[in-house]
Amino acid sequence: MKDEPNLVEMRDITKGFPGVLANDRVSFAARAGEIHALLGENGAGKSTLMSILTGLYRPDEGEIIVAGRRIELHSPRDAIRNGIGMVYQHFRLIPPFSVAENVILGLDAPRFLLNMPEIEKKVAALSESYGLRVDPKVKVWQLSVGEQQRVEIVKMLYRGARILILDEPTAVLTPQETRELFLTLRRMAGNGHAVIFITHKLHEVMEVADRITVLRGGRSVGTVEKKDTNPASLARMMVGREIPPAPSRSEGPRGEKILELQAVQAMSDKGLPALRGVSLTIRAGELLGIAGVSGNGQKELAEVVTGLRPVQAGRLYIKGKDLTNRSPKEIIEAGVSHVPEDRLGTGLIPNLGVLENVILKEYRRPPISRGPLLDRRAARERSEDLVRDFQVKVAYLDLPVKLLSGGNLQRLLLAREISAAPSLIVAVYPVRGLDIGATETVHNLLLQQKARGAAILLISEDLEEILHLSDRVAVMYEGEIQGVLPSSEARLEEIGLLMAGMKKEATTA
Amino acid sequence: MNKQSQLTLTLEKRLAPSRWISFLVPTISVAMALLFGAIFLLMTGHDPLKVYEIMAEGAFGSKYGLSETVVKSIPLMLTGLGVSIAFKMLLWNIGAEGQLYMGAFAASWVALSFPDASPGFLLSAMFLAGFLGGALWGLLPALPRAFLGVNEVITSLMLNYVAILWVDYLVYGPWKDPKGFNFPLTAPFTPSADLPTFFGTRIHLGLVVALAAAAILNVVLWRTRWGYEIRVIGESPAAARYAGMNIARNILLVMFLSGGLAGLAGMTEVAGITHRLQHGISPGYGYSAIIIAWLSKLSPGAVVLVSFLLGALLVGGYSIQSSGLPAATVSMLQGAILFFVLGSEILTKYRLVLVRRGERRAN
Known part of the structure; x- marks a missing residue:
């Protein structure tokens, strides 16, 4: 041969x-x-x-x-x-x-x-x-x-x-x-x-x-x-090569349990098992990174936590409250923010303007809503504040967001999600496709939120990013958590093996 | 090689369709449709300019003609608004015709059942019944759509035939006027059930209702939380779900409203024009409404304008019948207009550019 x-x-x-x-x-x-x-x-x-x-x-x-x-x-x-x-x-x-x-x-x-x-x-x-x-x-x-x-x-x-x-x-x-x-x-x-x-x-x-x-x-x-x-x-x-451990990670105080999953099972869109008994906890002020090759249940995990996908078995607690199979609205109201994988189309509405995207999750609450009416002026002020504070570059507030650059889109999305002062942020591939500068901005924003005391669930396929930001790393493979490691002790090689489903070999080696 | 220098037409996406393009393209499309119609008129031995002139004269040339154009535009506005609001949420309600019939039926039931009630009470009850009749008929395809994902295009379309045949059953059967020389119509309503009319013409209170409905819808769409939800769901159902909006509930609500508006059209037709329920109370207003919704880009204000123009087309159509042309000419023109407008839709989103084949276009 x-x-x-x-x-x-x-x-x-x-x-x-x-x-x-x-x-x-x-x-x-x-x-x-x-x-x-x-x-x-x-x-x-x-x-x-x-x-x-x-x-x-x-x-x-x-x-x-x-x-x-x-x-x-x-x-x-x-x-x-x-x-x-x-x-x-x-x-x-x-x-x-x-x-x-x-x-x-x-x-x-x-x-x-x-x-x-x-x-x-x-x-x-x-x-x-x-x-x-x-x-x-x-x-x-x-x-x-x-x-x-x-x-x-x-x-x-x-x-x-x-x-x-x-x-x-x-x-x-x-x-x-x-x-x-x-x-x-x-x-x-x-x-x-x-x-x-x-x-x-x-x-x-x-x-x-x-x-x-x-x-x-x-x-x-x-x-x-x-x-x-x-x-x-x-x-x-x-x-790739072994990456030097992240320089300085602010070790804020760990607080109460914010997110707790107990043996959660869920189906994929095709009706196949996507999560097969996932259990994990994240405390206030902690960033948990989910590593793994995409398509191993990460998308479904994020959707389960944000209420977008029904749970077949197991329980989901947010701040100690059982929110299993509750509506996305109830989960948003429980203080969960979500930076979805599909930014333009799920996180933001391409054809609507900046202003109408800013109020996507706030339109039900005063001051944006006044009874059944929307207060356009309050919405405008809110948008102006966010655009300024998060340095989103837009020509005018009615500009359809599909015309924004990738980095600006993600800044706008994060601005909206962070400004709600969430207890939990679910961030899915938050820097995919962004350039170095925008990536750094996104990372800093997430770390700031962690320091403020938010719990963060970060899903990424970039190991460097995960090791750089996370306090702990959980590796997913075929709908299961293969292992959870403190990122200070995690070796890249070990994570790589876990990502490829070589759990047993890795632990016996 | 000759291949290298070949010029081809390609479509290039417009970043943001400009305002004047989205106005200009439909206007040119209508002109093209009239041109297309002219070819047919020529082929059948008519002078198209003459025919169009008779039509314009019939629709706008006299107080009577103008008032009739307005009369025709009332049910078109109401059904057009109903269809637009559903389309805004990507609910393809093709059932406005049936909803109109059910509104007419429910209003007629009230008028025939309580002939001795006072005009104020009777008309209010008929408005309510007309709205509910259409709204519940609209809800029928909405329920399977919201909970089972059943395609509403087919169900709402099919329910049209049910509604039309139901009214036919009534006017040919149990509700037939014994003194009506066997015509398929009910006994005339009591005068208390007549809508007030204006200026000594057939223009009735329905016009005020339709204009108010357009104004209210405009406010709902752009100034309320509910309207915001409708627009977000229509633009991106995934984003709506992500933001915690209840899509199923909105499908039910919007179809209820959409059907209700068409039902009001049925009510105003029986109470304002025919003063009885009869066979064929609508010459297809509910279908024309689809054209209107599309031509007006689902904007309530534009629906009013476009309804008026299509009303003129209908009235103009009646006046050319005397010159030996079939009324179907108007249906053909309507069809051609929709065809050209839909066909040119792409030009509002894309622009035509000439490129040399083999060359890569710069980004």
């Missing part, structure tokens, strides 16, 4: 988006017959790199070589013509259509008459040969998620894909389905395909990959053979 030449090679790929360099001279190569894992945290540039390989984006610089020939990819159609196929995390299937109909969707051949029995036979034979059990006549909506994924794979094989990219394929699968998928991938590699497997889960990498390329911050950290590496060293490659 080693002597196999590279089936696909990407050389010095650079791709920038406004404000970020998603890929910075990344090189990557996969051979026929191997399973090659592309490992990295969210935002490391994995998806961008693969979107370039599937013709979705065009690189600013760099070249792509398939089977020894330099190619230009203008569209996903071009990619499939060159034998490159991708199975996305979110399936591209049409539920009321049959499996066979989905497989031939978008193909030019046959041009006019569809001989479905013939096509079904072909699809059946193809799926048989790869051990992808799926009935071509069945409608897609009747299939389980795992079976739908098989249809996606068959779709790519039917199109003659020799290079198969799977984007976090196990995210939606049960453990049994995962095992079956791995067998299929092995069989495909055995048939001379190159399988590229995007993931951030270390144990999967160790289980199925032959080689691993690690990306971090848009750069390639390196490619290693699985037999030459171990989870700890991969974790280190993934999260």
Whole structure:
């Protein structure tokens, strides 16, 4: 297998988006017959790199070589013509259509008459040969998620894909389905395909990959053979060098318990278990950081605490009061502020002006409301105060907030949430996409609130940020808290292992 | 290569649609719709200018014509306001027509049941009944929408047929006037149930009700907590939930109000125009209301203006029938107007730009 030449090679790929360099001279190569894992945290540039390989984006610089020939990819159609196929995390299937109909969707051949029995036979034979059990006549909506994924794979094989990219394929699968998928991938590699497997889960990498390329911050950290590496060293490659402990963290007095979760369970939007018995406490004047790769229940955790997502089991207490499954309004009134992940759309209303966004949570209370009426003048004064105190740069107060820059948006959002003098602040990815200056402002505001005595729940995928700000760090993986560590004692490597779900190995090591 | 210098048209998003663009685009659209209608008139051997002139003359050219235009605009305003407030919250109430019929039915029931009541009491009770009739009919599709997520477009539309056929059942059956020569209508109401009229024309008190409703809605939308909630929910349901707003309750309230306004239109039609309940009391006001809501960008003040213009179109339509054109010409023009306005909607949000293919546009 080693002597196999590279089936696909990407050389010095650079791709920038406004404000970020998603890929910075990344090189990557996969051979026929191997399973090659592309490992990295969210935002490391994995998806961008693969979107370039599937013709979705065009690189600013760099070249792509398939089977020894330099190619230009203008569209996903071009990619499939060159034998490159991708199975996305979110399936591209049409539920009321049959499996066979989905497989031939978008193909030019046959041009006019569809001989479905013939096509079904072909699809059946193809799926048989790869051990992808799926009935071509069945409608897609009747299939389980795992079976739908098989249809996606068959779709790519039917199109003659020799290079198969799977984007976090196990995210939606049960453990049994995962095992079956791995067998299929092995069989495909055995048939001379190159399988590229995007993931951030270390144990999967160790289980199925032959080689691993690690990306971090848009750069390639390196490619290693699985037999030459171990989870700890991969974790280190993934999260970077050890970071010096944060300089001075103001240790304010710890007060009463503000937030307490007891064995909370909740479902994701898809109806799958997202939180599986989460327990944690935060006291007044304490900042608890939740580390973890996004998609492991952090979003659901924040929504449960703010009343936006129902709790299936367990209890939620705020300042000792049982607020399990109470409305968002009651939780706001209990003194909980929320800086949501989706700033523009949830935290702020894009088409409404600054003023109308400022009063979003205060409009029910005087002085903004006078009986059933809104006091426009009071609202204007309130907005002027906030804009001045938090240095939000706006031309005028009726300016739709969608026209504000990212840093200004977040300042406005924080201004509103902080000005309510909350007992608890839930901040979800509060500096994502912000530049250094804005990041610092947000961090300082959060620390000020902590010093004032607020409890803060900070969710972030940036370990550096978490270690820098938190008093304690809780690591989430697949809806569970893997461990809670005082951040002064937390070692990056240990957190990295916990983030990748290597709890047992980490504790026994 | 020639490919390099190929010019193509692309759409570029406008940051903030300017005020005059959002006025200019619909105006041009209406002009385009009239132009489109002119082609059809030409093809059927009519002089479009002549036809439009007769229409304008019929709608505005005399005291009678003008007053009739106002008369027609009253139910259009009330249903248009009802539809607008629902649309503002992204509730697609297509059921104004049925709500109008149910309002007419409820008001008629009051008028027929208490013929001896004093005018003040009778009219007040009819207003209340008309509002409630439409409001409860509007609530019917709102309940499954609020609690089960059932699409209100289909349910509110279907309920139109139920309401229209219910009224037909009454006027062809139990409520039919025994002295009515077998026509599908009820006995005339007592004179106490007549809405006061103005200037010796058919313009009735409904105009005052409609204008007051527009003024009140304007205040509600822009000056009250409830109006703020409606606007926030309409703009971003996720933000509304995040801010602790009760979306289900607002769906019920807004549909209640929306249906109630359409119900008032039904009441003012029977009490102000027909003075009885009869088959076909609305020539589709509840559907025209959808066009009005869209043309007026859901602004109550604009609804008043646009209703007047569509009222003129209806009255103008009647006057061209004498020159051998079918009344359906007006329906066609209405349809064309909506079509052109919706089609040009994109131009208020985007601008057309010429770019060379192959070149990347600077940010």
